[in-house]
Amino acid sequence: MRTAVAPSPQPAATPQIKGWCPGALRPMLSGDGLVVRVRPHAGRLTSAQAAGIAALASEYGNGMLDLTGRANLQLRGLHPEAHAAVLQGLQALGLVDGSADFEARRNILVTPFWQPDDGTQHIAAALAESLSAPDAPALPGKFGFAVDCGPQAVLRGSPADIRIERSPGDSNDYIVRANGYATGAVVSADEAVPAAMVLAHWFLAQGGGLTRMAALAPQLALPERFQTSTDFVPSAPKPQPGPVAAGWLVGAEFGQLQADTLAALSRLGPLRMTPWQMLLVEGLQHAPAPPELVTQAHDARLRVVACTGAPGCLQAAAATRPLARALAPHVAAGQLLHVSGCSKGCAHPRAALTLVATPVGFNLIRHGTAASTPDLLALAPETIASYLPPIFHAPRI
Numbered sequence: 028m029r030t031a032v033a034p035s036p037q038p039a040a041t042p043q044i045k046g047w048c049p050g051a052l053r054p055m056l057s058g059d060g061l062v063v064r065v066r067p068h069a070g071r072l073t074s075a076q077a078a079g080i081a082a083l084a085s086e087y088g089n090g091m092l093d094l095t096g097r098a099n100l101q102l103r104g105l106h107p108e109a110h111a112a113v114l115q116g117l118q119a120l121g122l123v124d125g126s127a128d129f130e131a132r133r134n135i136l137v138t139p140f141w142q143p144d145d146g147t148q149h150i151a152a153a154l155a156e157s158l159s160a161p162d163a164p165a166l167p168g169k170f171g172f173a174v175d176c177g178p179q180a181v182l183r184g185s186p187a188d189i190r191i192e193r194s195p196g197d198s199n200d201y202i203v204r205a206n207g208y209a210t211g212a213v214v215s216a217d218e219a220v221p222a223a224m225v226l227a228h229w230f231l232a233q234g235g236g237l238t239r240m241a242a243l244a245p246q247l248a249l250p251e252r253f254q255t256s257t258d259f260v261p262s263a264p265k266p267q268p269g270p271v272a273a274g275w276l277v278g279a280e281f282g283q284l285q286a287d288t289l290a291a292l293s294r295l296g297p298l299r300m301t302p303w304q305m306l307l308v309e310g311l312q313h314a315p316a317p318p319e320l321v322t323q324a325h326d327a328r329l330r331v332v333a334c335t336g337a338p339g340c341l342q343a344a345a346a347t348r349p350l351a352r353a354l355a356p357h358v359a360a361g362q363l364l365h366v367s368g369c370s371k372g373c374a375h376p377r378a379a380l381t382l383v384a385t386p387v388g389f390n391l392i393r394h395g396t397a398a399s400t401p402d403l404l405a406l407a408p409e410t411i412a413s414y415l416p417p418i419f420h421a422p423r424i
């Protein structure tokens with residue numbers, strides 16, 4: 028199905044590609060002010076840290092926070108003059124790194140399902156220490172690590188260039204491997220971080236200006252040590268909101284939280300970060316109440332993803348989240364709708380249906396990326412719900 032319904036096609040604005048992510052020390056200017064990204068140590072916030080971040084977001088920002096795909100938290104809408112006070116507050120909470128370079132390198136995803144005795148927290152802390160050393164590899168801005176040492180791997184769908192996982196053969200061993208490659212090195216807990224650093228230095232030694240490990244996979248063989256094992260733990264499906272062994276997984280509607288909601292969650296327990304727009308509230312036995320939270324797997328809002336959109340993103344042609352909220356009940360179970368503020372498509376690489384904002388309405392794309400050729404052009408937001416059921420049920424072309 029490829030039906031043009033508007034007389035004058037409007038391409039979505041050409042997005043700018045940024046090669047770096049914001050931090051606390053190096054914030055990014057966005058449509059609603061500065062974005063300050065906080066990278067919790069070992070993927071965990073104490074109750075006091077979460078409450079402190081909520082207070083800073085309320086006092087100095089616009090009261091909204093993002094949960095990012097790299098399991099970090101972003102304060103939004105800060106006036107540039109407020110940055111120093113926010114930095115001071117984060118420093119008091121133990122959430123500021125020694126330098127902007129170290130902060131940028133400390134891209135570490137940690138499984139939220141870690142157990143106290145499974146080595147995850149020890150490895151994550153040792154990795155952060157190694158990345159802060161004076162001789163740490165000068166890795167590109169988006170290069171990252173995953174510490175995914177549970178009985179099943181849960182982070183394989185999330186961005187990382189070097190992965191540390193549990194070895195299936197011996198529960199005391201781990202596998203260090205390069206993303207995109209089918210082999211790895213079996214190591215002890217103490218050897219895991221040094222082995223990861225060897226891989227990081229090897230990546231840099233290849234040169235060529237590459238920014239991600241997987242780009243090397245078709246061309247270059249790994250060092251011999253990392254070719255010794257093909258035996259990996261199984262991968263788990265993407266977790267859903269609801270009760271889990273360590274507490275309760277709570278989703279943030281379209282990845283955004285109000286500061287008051289974060290403050291309420293902080294009173295329920297320490298928080299573990301995830302890359303799935305969810306927080307794991309440690310020890311929680313019941314669903315928390317705020318309506319902006321997604322606490323059950325059947326919630327229709329899980330069938331829609333939306334990027335920041337306007338006014339938060341300078342590149343957005345329209346707001347995305349109000350439309351995502353309105354359309355969620357019209358998306359059938361098992362389908363996925365992506366609402367994007369521009370053709371960059373930050374929130375999802377390829378969904379069954381993608382809506383891309385333009386200055387004159389939303390373009391609709393079936394089974395493509397936000398940059399694909401639209402099937403329908405310049406739809407008025409209030410008409411889109413009527414298109415969804417027939418489109419989702421039309422045969423794929």
Ligand code: SF4
Nearest residue numbers: 334340368369372373
């Ligand atoms: S996809 Fe959304 S968040 Fe990404 S640049 Fe475009 S408008 Fe901004």
